[in-house]
Amino acid sequence: MTKQKTKFVILGLLTIEPMSGYDIKKMIGETIGHFWSESNGQLYPALIQLVNDRLIVLEEKQKKGKKESHLYAITDLGREALETWLGEDIEGKNIQRDEELLKLFFGKNASPSTTVQLLQKREKRVKEKLDQFLLIQKELATLTTSPHHLYWSLSLKNGIYRAQAELRWCQESIQAIKKG
Amino acid sequence: MTKQKTKFVILGLLTIEPMSGYDIKKMIGETIGHFWSESNGQLYPALIQLVNDRLIVLEEKQKKGKKESHLYAITDLGREALETWLGEDIEGKNIQRDEELLKLFFGKNASPSTTVQLLQKREKRVKEKLDQFLLIQKELATLTTSPHHLYWSLSLKNGIYRAQAELRWCQESIQAIKKG
DNA sequence: CTCAACATGTAACTCGTTACATGATTGG
DNA sequence: CCAATCATGTAACGAGTTACATGTTGAG
Structure with missing residues (x-):
């Protein structure tokens, strides 16, 4: 009954291909940007949690000089979690304020x-x-x-x-x- | 630069007629319900603040037995604040999540x-x-x-x-x- | 008597954004 | 050299909901 959907957004996008947090942020803007947004304050903590929960893994941690790039990939457990969520009914009326x-x-x-x-x-x-x-x-x-x-x-x-x-x-x- | 619009909703609805907090809540559902909602946790504190700011006044406080009913009315200052807000540009893209x-x-x-x-x-x-x-x-x-x-x-x-x-x-x- | 509607309010919580800190790399 | 973009992260804040507390009134 978590309301936060950030984790599922990440899982969903990682089914396309492995990506970094930065890539995910950009991809959100380019694909689902017209009905979804995520801020860094949600995104990066969610990535860490997903790794802890074994729903994603850190594939490569590149360091060129001191520049870091974390490449994340979805796990089987992650795919399962995503599919479960996709099959769940949406809950509660959330009125879109205008x-x-x-x-x-x-x-x-x-x-x-x-x-x-x-x-x-x-x-x-x-x-x-x-x-x-x-x-x-x-x-x-x-x-x-x-x-x-x-x-x-x-x-x-x-x-x-x-x-x-x-x-x-x-x-x-x-x-x-x-x-x- | 307050983001909370609750106060303006109250001011706007009180231009129709004086109402209680309960009435406002109901009226929201009946009129602007398809694009707006307010919870008690927003509504009642906002009413108190608006009185403090002199934008509304408590016209009548009825007590039949111990049942209270607060009838609020908008003041001239309130109308001014409402009109100012109505003339302001909406700020920032708030993406409607779906x-x-x-x-x-x-x-x-x-x-x-x-x-x-x-x-x-x-x-x-x-x-x-x-x-x-x-x-x-x-x-x-x-x-x-x-x-x-x-x-x-x-x-x-x-x-x-x-x-x-x-x-x-x-x-x-x-x-x-x-x-x- | 009991249930629904009337009526006001608050505390705790989650959600989400903003603004910042930090630093590397690339193109003009 | 400087600006933009790449890249990750956090702290503080504000918005908003939920769940509760409290009590009344009227209809069946």
Whole structure:
């Protein structure tokens, strides 16, 4: 019943290939960044714990000069733990807080132009995100051979659909406030 | 640069009408529940602080027998603080974590049926939510006179659009995994 | 009588970020 | 030489939930 998912993120990414903590951090940004993030303060302690629990092992510890690079790999025990977690039901409603929607909801207390600006900024942000997603989608299309491909493209598509819905909503909402 | 938004939620809701802490909690669930939540551990201390800061006042403290009911109202200072916050830019990217998408992304490590089940549960949940939203939308349609109406209906519509996009994605993804 | 809803509050806890410390390597 | 990126880690803080304590009121 641990709520912290950091360990599973690490285990999951290490099924792709052995990596260092630094690599994991970067890879999070490049792959699951649109619905997940981890900070160093979570990541590095989790790596140490996973080694203690024998779910991952430190394969190589390179020292070129004094620069360290720790290469971690998932163990069979780790794969087991990951699979167990993948089969578990998600628990509890965790409401996604959205400060902008909160401000919009209280829009009566601000000038319409303030709220319009709020929405225009959201629109711009979402647009940029959508463009990024579409670019990544193109790159992904060249990697159809990977066994990960289907799952990666589906999770990306989720971001795309959301962004499109959000964009449409922003545009309609801006119009509605300008009229009303 | 406070990150805690609880105070603004309280201020915002008190612009509708004076309320008790209990009322605020309930109202959160009934209005902004699809993108916001507050726990008692945040709410009650925040109310006390807001009184200290003169942003709200305790209008009535009813004691029928020993049952207490505190009725709070927003002050002019409170309205000012709210308006200031409404005009401020949102800061920092807070990535919305989504455990189900995380599991999907790591789908290669599970059986397709496990992942399909995951998505079917999501689909069911989203469907129920969408139905709720559509019901609320009908109720809202009867309150067109309120100055809040436009903003409330737009924030609700955001939930509806998202849910629809999510639903479509769930259905397509389930099909894609079943085929692939 | 009992259960659910009303009503307020607090202590302990976990989660997660921020900001820092430390140092190496590489490209302009 | 300097900035960016590589690379690992920790301490302190703040946000937020959970679980509890306490008691009332009204419906069945």
